[in-house]
Amino acid sequence: QSALTQPRSVSGSPGQSVTISCTGTSSDVGGYNYVSWYQQHPGKAPKLMIYDVSKRPSGVPDRFSGSKSGNTASLTISGLQAEDEADYYCCSYAGSYTFQVFGTGTKVTVL
Amino acid sequence: QLQLQESGPGLVKPSETLSLTCTVSGGSISSSSYYWGWIRQPPGKGLEWIGSIYYSGSTYYNPSLKSRVTISVDTSKNQFSLKLSSVTAADTAVYYCARQTAGPRTAVVVIPVWFDPWGQGTLVTVSS
Numbered sequence: 001q002s003a004l005t006q007p008r009s010v011s012g013s014p015g016q017s018v019t020i021s022c023t024g025t026s027s028d029v030g031g032y033n034y035v036s037w038y039q040q041h042p043g044k045a046p047k048l049m050i051y052d053v054s055k056r057p058s059g060v061p062d063r064f065s066g067s068k069s070g071n072t073a074s075l076t077i078s079g080l081q082a083e084d085e086a087d088y089y090c091c092s093y094a095g096s097y098t099f100q101v102f103g104t105g106t107k108v109t110v111l
Numbered sequence: 112q113l114q115l116q117e118s119g120p121g122l123v124k125p126s127e128t129l130s131l132t133c134t135v136s137g138g139s140i141s142s143s144s145y146y147w148g149w150i151r152q153p154p155g156k157g158l159e160w161i162g163s164i165y166y167s168g169s170t171y172y173n174p175s176l177k178s179r180v181t182i183s184v185d186t187s188k189n190q191f192s193l194k195l196s197s198v199t200a201a202d203t204a205v206y207y208c209a210r211q212t213a214g215p216r217t218a219v220v221v222i223p224v225w226f227d228p229w230g231q232g233t234l235v236t237v238s239s
């Protein structure tokens with residue numbers, strides 16, 4: 001079972017937009033619309049930011065958005081703010097055998 | 112508001128069995144709407160799904176850990192548990208429990224979707 005591939009780091013200035021990619025295969029990301037994204041600040045538990053590829057839970061700012069094309073899902077943070085500096089992980093359903101797979105994680109730095 | 116809390120030994124000796132419990136408060140563990148999962152994170156590394164259990168008792172494990180993992184549920188205590196046998200230093204990690212929403216039912220499985228909420232996590236160190 002291989003982890004989904006994410007860039008190690010992305011950065012942007014306050015107010016800018018950044019996009020994090022999450023690349024899998026047709027057996028996970030490409031095969032199902034069950035991709036979720038999590039934000040993790042240092043020493044804290046992950047927090048759900050996006051589910052079902054593009055849906056936002058209540059309380060998550062609308063500057064966070066998700067999408068998918070083929071085997072790659074993406075998380076975009078628009079209007080970057082200092083508090084968005086954190087690690088971000090994608091996760092996908094991967095069929096009835098592998099079941100669940102996380103991405104490798106991306107560190108977002110606000111310059 | 113649903114809350115989850117992990118508990119268990121913070122230090123386990125190599126070759127022994129790691130045992131953790133997740134206590135769920137603010138809601139029932141016996142709901143067809145949810146799975147209950149374990150995820151771990153080695154120091155400085157990424158998240159790894161360990162396994163999940165459905166309210167019915169059906170279990171699903173990470174294929175790379177399957178031979179060593181057992182997840183069970185105790186509905187009378189509103190708890191679910193993780194056992195990981197034959198541990199090594201590579202099993203040193205922060206272990207999280209989380210509720211996982213159950214999605215559509217297929218012929219084979221009820222598809223698990225997102226994890227929310229999560230427990231605060233507990234660090235387990237494997238060392239002699």
